[in-house]
Structures are given as structure tokens and as C-alpha cells.
Amino acid sequence: MRCVVIGSGITGMTAALLLARQGHGVTLIEACDHAAPLLRGFERNELRFDTGFHCGGGVHRDGILRRWLRVLGVEASLEGITTSHSDVFMFSDGKEYRLPSGLRPVVAASERQFPGSGKPMENFLLLISQELASSPYLNPDIHSEPKGILADAGCLNDYLDKAGFPPHLRAMLSSRCLLYGVPPSLASWRDYTLVAGPYFQSCGSWHGGGAALVDALMHALQEAGVTLRLGCAVNAIEADTIEGVHSVVLNDGTRMPCERCFFTGHPSQLQSLLSHGLLRPAYLHHIADLPETNAALLLFAETYDALRDDESLFLLPSPYEMTTSDTEISWAAIMAKSSIYVYCGRPAADGRKPVMAVLFIPSANLPEGNPQPRPSSYVAWKRQAVESLRLAIEYRVPGLRGAWRIIDAATPLTMRHWIYGSTGSLYGVSHQRTSMPLFPSTRVPGLFLAGQNVLLPGVLGGIVSAAVAVGFAFGHNTVLKEFRACTAKE
Template sequence: MAPTHVFSCDTTMHYDAVVIGAGISGITVALMLAKYGQRVALVEKHHQIAPIVRGFTRKHHHFDTGFHYAGRCPNNDPLGALLRYFSIAGKLQIEPYHADCFDHVKIQNTPFTFDFPLGIPAIVQRLGERFPHETEGIRHYLAQIQRVCEQFSLVDYSIPLNQRPSLQEILKEHFSDPLLIKLLSAHSLLYGTEPDETSFLFHAMVVGPYYQEAYTFKGGGKALVDLLQEKLEQLQVDQYLGSEVSTIEIDSSRRVTAVTLANQTTLRTSCAVYCGHPKALLQMVPPSTFRPAYGERVANLEETPSAYALYGVTRTPLECLHASNVIVLPEERAEVTASNSTITSGVMYVTKGRAADTTAPNGFSFFTLFPASKIEESGSKAEITERMKLRMAQTFPQFEQNLVWAESASPKTFARYSYASPGSLYGAKHCIGQTNPHPLTRVPGLLLAGQSVGAPGLIGAMASAVHTAALIIGQKTVYSELSSCL
């Protein structure tokens, strides 16, 4: 294992770059800088790197909390390119989702269900069979999705994610059936903004690859994080785990000079890359560092939803969870962040847990999305857990009789591990009308990366990190090498 450094208060270390936050974006930045010969420190408040993507293990089961599945297009596979770039792609075993149903969608309290198959032609055919009066619109809409997938990628940072037309505008342009519009909005849970505030281009870039090929890794997010940990060690990145940053030091000429930890360790550097939620950065720098307007904009960024989650094991597998997920949409609306969402009415996402051994194969993870501004429902944790179990029983009739054990997590749990105060799953929204922070700040040597800066999800976080690292190393150098991995 790479060392977890604990120094006395007079210790001073010197680095080419200090990366703050060892989530996926921070790890990616650190690896890229180290790959090009820089001496790098990676600082993480938690005792392990990537605590959200790593997930956790209980009673012989591993549960993914931050990575469940990914999507890729035949000629556009940004995650695969990034893994090849770090020479770890061949060490991850791909587990494809079911070709006939990668996501099973239900409308709560109605008999309506729909199985999304893999491949845009298959989706066109199945949607046409269910909505024959919308056949022409289905064909044109999914052709638009496919064109975006072929032309754009989240790795291309020049693409604006906050421009019209919105997803809602495009859906209403093509369709008149509100049930079809709701169904095609279901995958907005992959990024956490509503159809009327989401750029169609952004939606297509995120969702289109899942339509073509959905997959996960054997071992889930933990398998990926373990390989990234090995790579950090190979490239001799110093890891300061269980270490909290108190101050990013900036001199009178407005240049970064050091990062000071809570234990008074000083990491001397001229380059600090902050990979956490932008709002927390404001507390780490001197008050005069940014213009008031910038600070106000960052402080007022709209958040993606948080979630209540239930993790557990049943005696027999739950319906549809072998190689598929289940998405349950509320009967009266499809919004993922509606202000009146509750545990019993919010959008619901259920996926399988992963057995750590072959004696316990029937784990599940259930998430109900919740507005980040509404941190806690009334009631004790036990009462909230019971409400979630009731929702599961309503969705899966066999659940109640088969349940062996279950544990729950709240938005406060996600906030504790992500260090984003509202527990937002994807950080700040990328939505029409909101300008998210740029990787470059007005302070030379202070850069940003992460979901709130680049794009949401695993691929978005890594893509943001690539762009930020390229600003330090040289964009031509990085992108020419990365393009060879596509």
C-alpha cells in the first residue's frame, strides 16, 4: 500500500502539484501528472481513496454506491480509452447487461412496464410496437441521439452543456403521448436534472452510449478503484489519507504557494488542483482570493438530488436484477428532483449487490432520489428504513417474504463520504442557464476538476480531470496520446 503520511507540525514537503480530493477525478488528475514526471501529492479526508465509487462490504456482499453501470458506443468509448491510457483496461473483466433488457421501467401504481433493449435499432422497434402512433417521431428522435453519440463525447470539453434546445423541447417536438415522453425522460436519473432544464445535447451524450451497450465491471467500482490504487503506487504518488486541508496558501501576487493540512503539515507547491465540490473551496482560500461575484455564483450553484438508499439481501434473487436494473417512475410525474418528493413517491432505482463469495448471491441496492435541499424526512432512521422496505415490497411482491437483512443510508450519509454538504449525487447541476466553474481560476496555479466542473458520473469526472491535467501538462501532448487509445 502507498504510505499514509502523518507528519509533525514542523514538517514541510515539496511537490510539483498537490491534488485535493481523492475521488475519481482527483485520482485521474494525480495519475496523469505523475505519468508525465511530476511529483504529486494526493490529499483525501477519508481513510481510503474514492470512498463513493469503492462502495462497501457487509455480510459477504459488496454494494456499489457510486458506480453501477456504464455505456459505450461502437466507435466512441471514452471510458475504455481512459482505462487503456492508464494501461488497466485489460485487467478489468466486462460484465454486459442483458441484451433484451438492460433497464426495466415501471410506472408506480399502474400496470405499465417497458424493457429497454440494447442497441438503438432494437429500441426503435420495441418503442414502435408499444407506441405505434409515434413511430415516425421515435425513429427521428433516436436517430438524433445516435448522431450525437457518433460526433461528440464528454471528453470533448469544448461542448457547452447548458445550451438549448432542452430535452423537454425536443421530446415535445417529436411526441404527443405523455407516457412516451415520461418513459424517454427516465434516464435523467443518470445525471440528476429535469428534462426542461437539461440540454438535449448533454442528455444524448450521457444516455446515448447506454442505449447502445450497457455494461459493468466484475467486482464493480471496487475492482476499478483497486487498479487505480495500484497505479498510484507504481507512479509514486504520495497519498495523504485521513488528512483534511485547512488552507490553500496564496501569496500577495495571487499565486499558490502551499497547501496546509489540519495537522499543520505544509505541502509546498505552485500548483493545487481542487477536485471537491466548488462550494467547499471558498472556505479553503483567503477571503479576497476571488471576486465577490464569483464567490456568490459558486455559493448559489443549484445541486443535483441526493438519495435515500437501502442495501440488503434476499433469500432468492429479485425479479429482473440478474443483468438488468429496475427504474420506478411516480405515476403523476417523472421529475427526479421534484420538491415534494418523498421516500414513497420519488423516482426509484434498484440494482443488484455483488456477492463476495458464492454462498450469498442475492444482494440488492435501492435508491430513491431526493432533492438535495430537503436533507431529511421526519422520523428516526429505523422509521425511514421501514418506509423504504415498504416501497420495495410494493414494487417486488416477493421482497417481504424473502428479505434476510437490510441497512439504509440517507443524504447525510452521502454528504459524509462525498464532503458535499447537501449530499448531492452528481455535485452541482449542469443545466440550461447555469454556468458551472471553469477549470482555470483567476489564481495562477489553482485549478478545479470534478463532476461539478466537467460532467456528472464516472466518465464525466474522469473527463473533467483529463481536461484539467491537460491545461497543466499541455493539451496537444495529452489529447494526441489519448486519441491513440480511442
């Protein structure tokens, strides 16, 4: 069958690969002039900033991400895989703790730093592992259909309450929600286990991070015979309600006939791609009003030795002052009350290390479109925001003063350009417990949705979302056959 995959991020590349391996004729379309721009990261001052994959969970030999990389045939191309990344948590009240990765090390570290918490932690991790192991897309031993999309296992806070962790430990566990941009108070238990769960099992990366993964996937796509069209925006998806999808039209006028189309962009874009009447008002309102994750300000910097290689710092407010609302973060409160994530990468040949810092901020009043040059009021706001964030980080990590240099910054305007969420959100659609999910299937026969906006963010979220969408299109067992066979060989 002729398949067109729109968007060449981790989801699009995975979907294209799985489809081609099943014998379909696949064209992968990307608006940017190079594949997977976000996963690949970018270079400034000859330093690579890995916006796509600086570290991830489930990377140990039997880990879920590792297993999928094996299925996709790229595991062997990734060198120097590490699995023991640890996180440092620095609270504004001066308390500092660490969480390693690996179930047993996490329990031991918990007991050592918070005496009495080892047993509840063991139980908490067991519940996470059980939930993770219940999906056929994450556990090769499960042969049933995926759970119904409306299945509800409650909210994260209920599980944290039940465990009775001390406040600082609870805040550390809650901060894993930063990985997908949902405030802990709104997080569902199931999504938490899917995104944060693998991090507890193992966490790490490989040489070259996201860029190395893109190179490996590009090679695999070529071998599988996928046609790649770069620099081509999609103008329309042509379809009718009876026959379904029949072609995808590119901005240069090229019409690509197809029977199946996999859309991996922001779902709100669909309205402008499909002709009127194909989707009902209820669905159009649903995709237009999807809740977005918070907007964010990102700093990109360099340092020699102020931070350790391959280390994540979570700068958290004192658990007694933590805000539960996602809108209360103001510049005035930044010094003590916000959560900031800082990551230091592996050193380049000359010893410089890339540093990325992320702060969730309220969605600013963004200029319309993608104006060049930027309006002066926006430039002034950005300068002040970057300076405030730099000072806030140096206040919390005094060792950075005079020991790092900011090279660049990304604002919600940057995010809106790449993610297409109207608010400049960092992770696109917010997967909150009470938000209604989007199905991979749509009312248009042959049109399927996939990606971080449909399932969950992250490299693993993208890969699994692609697999699930292909499963909806051609049957779950066709996709899972490879997934199961791959692990059976071990």
C-alpha cells in the same frame, strides 16, 4: 512541475495519473483513510454494495468509457466486462416495458413495444450520437478546441416534444435524468446526451465493479510514481494573485510546495481553504450558492432470487401523474407518484445478491455537523422513512414481499458527510440548463477545479472532468495526444 491533487475519487485518481504520465511530480491527497471511498463501495454482512459503479454506459469495445479506461491503462485489469445490461420500467398504472442497450436493439425494442416509434427513436439516438461526437474529449477524431462553456443546444424537453414519443416511452427516456439527479424539466440537451447518451450505446459493468476499478487505478498510480497521502485533510491552499498557488497545507501541519493544484471536492469548500481577497465576492457567492441535486434516501438490501442479476428497475409514476417539480415529492405521494430506482447486483459465492434502491426526497432538516450518536428525532425519522420506502417498493414489485431483507440505509446526512453539499444532495451540484457553469480554471493562477460538481457525475463524468482540467492547465493537446493515439492503435 509539482502538482497536488486534492481528493482521491475517480476524478482525482485520473488527474494524478494523467499528470504523472506527463512527467510531473504528483501527490494525491485524501481525507479518508482509504482511497476513493465512494467509488470503492462498502461491505455489509459480507455483501459488497457498489455505490461507485454498478453499471455504466459506453463500455463496448469502441465505447467512450472503455476508451478512457484503455488510456488510463486499466482496461486489461478489468475482467468479465458485460455490455448488454437492460433496464426494466414498471409504471404505477401496471404497464411494464424494457429498454436494452445498443443503438439497434433500442430502436427495435421501441418499435416492438410502441409501434411507430422506431423511426423517431432512430432519429433521437442519431441526434444524441452527433452531440456526443462533437467533443474532442469524447471523440478522438475531433481536433478542435472544446466548445465554449456557454454553448447551448436547448433543453431535453424540446427534443422529446419534437420526437413525439408516446407518454410512457417519453417518461422512460426522461428517467435517464435520474442518473445525474436533474429533473427532466430542467435538463439541458447537451448534458443529457453526455450522461445518458453512452447508456444507449452500451451499458454494463465488470467483475468487482467500482472496487476493481479502484484497485486497478491504485496499481497504475503506483507504477506512475504518484505519492498517495491517505487520512490527510487539507487545511489551506496557499497562493497569491501574481505567482499563483505555492503550497497546500495538510491538517497535520505539513506544507506541500506545488505550482499546480487540482481541487476535486465540493467547490463551496474553497472559501475556507483560500485566504481572504484571493477570490472576488462574485465568485465566492457563485460557489456558495450553486444549485444542488436532490437529496436521496438509499436502501441496501439482500435477496436470493426475487430480482434478476445485474438488472435495473425504474419504478415510475404513470406518465399522466408525473410531477414536474423537484420539490413535490412527499411521503404521502410515495406510493404512486415518485420515481424509485432499484438495482440488483451479481450474486456473492453463497447466492445472495446485493440490492440498492434510491429515492430522491426533499432535503430534510438535517442535524448540524455529523453528530454521533444521531439525535433521536433523526433516528425516528430515518426508521419511518426506510419503512415507507420498503413498503412503496414492495407495493410496486410484489415479488419482493418477504423475499428481501433491508441491511442498511443512507440518508441525506450520510451524503452530506461524503459529498460535502450542504443539503445532503446525492450528486452534488445540479447541472441544470439555466445554471451558470463553473470553469476548470480559477482566478488563482495554478488552481484548477474538477469533478462531478464541475462537469458531470458518474465514472465517465469524473474521468473526463479530470482530463479537461489537466487540459486547461497544460494544454488540451497534451492530454488528447494519448487519447487519440490509444484508439489509433486499434
